Amino acid sequence: MSKSNTKIRKCLFPAAGYGTRFLPATKAIPKEMLPVLTKPLLQYGVEEAITADIETMAIVTGRGKRAIEDHFDISYELEHQIKGTSKEHYLTEIRKVITNCTFSYTRQIEMKGLGHAILSGETLIGDEPFAVILADDLCDNEGESVLLQMTKLYEKYKCSIVAVEEIPMDETNKYGVIAGDPLEESVLRVTNMVEKPDPKDAPSNLAIIGRYILTPDIFDIIRDTKPGKGGEIQITDALLTQANEGRVIAYKFEGTRFDCGSVDGFVEATNYFYGKSKS
Numbered sequence: 001m002s003k004s005n006t007k008i009r010k011c012l013f014p015a016a017g018y019g020t021r022f023l024p025a026t027k028a029i030p031k032e033m034l035p036v037l038t039k040p041l042l043q044y045g046v047e048e049a050i051t052a053d054i055e056t057m058a059i060v061t062g063r064g065k066r067a068i069e070d071h072f073d074i075s076y077e078l079e080h081q082i083k084g085t086s087k088e089h090y091l092t093e094i095r096k097v098i099t100n101c102t103f104s105y106t107r108q109i110e111m112k113g114l115g116h117a118i119l120s121g122e123t124l125i126g127d128e129p130f131a132v133i134l135a136d137d138l139c140d141n142e143g144e145s146v147l148l149q150m151t152k153l154y155e156k157y158k159c160s161i162v163a164v165e166e167i168p169m170d171e172t173n174k175y176g177v178i179a180g181d182p183l184e185e186s187v188l189r190v191t192n193m194v195e196k197p198d199p200k201d202a203p204s205n206l207a208i209i210g211r212y213i214l215t216p217d218i219f220d221i222i223r224d225t226k227p228g229k230g231g232e233i234q235i236t237d238a239l240l241t242q243a244n245e246g247r248v249i250a251y252k253f254e255g256t257r258f259d260c261g262s263v264d265g266f267v268e269a270t271n272y273f274y275g276k277s278k279s
């Protein structure tokens, strides 16, 4: 069976960034462990991957690794303490995640950018197509999750996929921005992509958000990708190589995304999920 026919079985979570916008909170705790209500961002991401029928979670960590590993592990002391008490239900959600998934970890030794973080995950992914979730982009949808929408699309197109959304033109310098030709409703074949362009240089207002499906040849491409914007190895630059061969599609997903890497987005997400929990 050709590798591209493989079902998406693994999800990679780059979680090694410094999270400087959330200092001092992120001094000893990874940004991905900050909670929206009571749940860490990374757990929302893992639960989204589960909705797409993915059970193998591959996490790229840097500093603060222990908090992530401990979160996705049994705490025997805690279990013992609250078993049979009225508080036991507080553990239900995380128990479900731990029971249904396997977690593996690797470290990105130097923070050389998202492309480099993804390459660091090669050892956990191997030679098969995989999903990527940036947990600081928190997505919610009443119907199918954003990642499930994308894995379904992968079955049709069998190539790399980036999730995109329309942004105000004056924010293009915060995102990877694409240009593409329409293929079907909400789907474009990517013809160009630029990392954090000035609005005047942006090829459109379609920004890449933190959900990707990548084919495994991306690892070799990243290895050959020179540092780009900000001196970092950018996944956008690596994907452009695939896009030049017509092998990347952009998908305008259904759902809401919160940029929880920024304080404003984080507060918005908190208000949104609080409202939802009360309705």
Ligand code: UTP
Residues within 6 Å of the ligand: 014, 015, 016, 017, 018, 019, 020, 021, 022, 031, 060, 108, 110, 111, 112, 113, 114, 116, 117, 134, 135, 136, 261
């Ligand atoms: P960001 O661009 O949000 O960077 O990374 P950051 O370091 O996390 O946050 P700020 O800008 O300093 O506040 C986007 C995603 O890529 C991961 C981050 O963990 C985050 O999920 N990342 C980024 C890495 O894993 N390694 C890197 O070298 C860079």
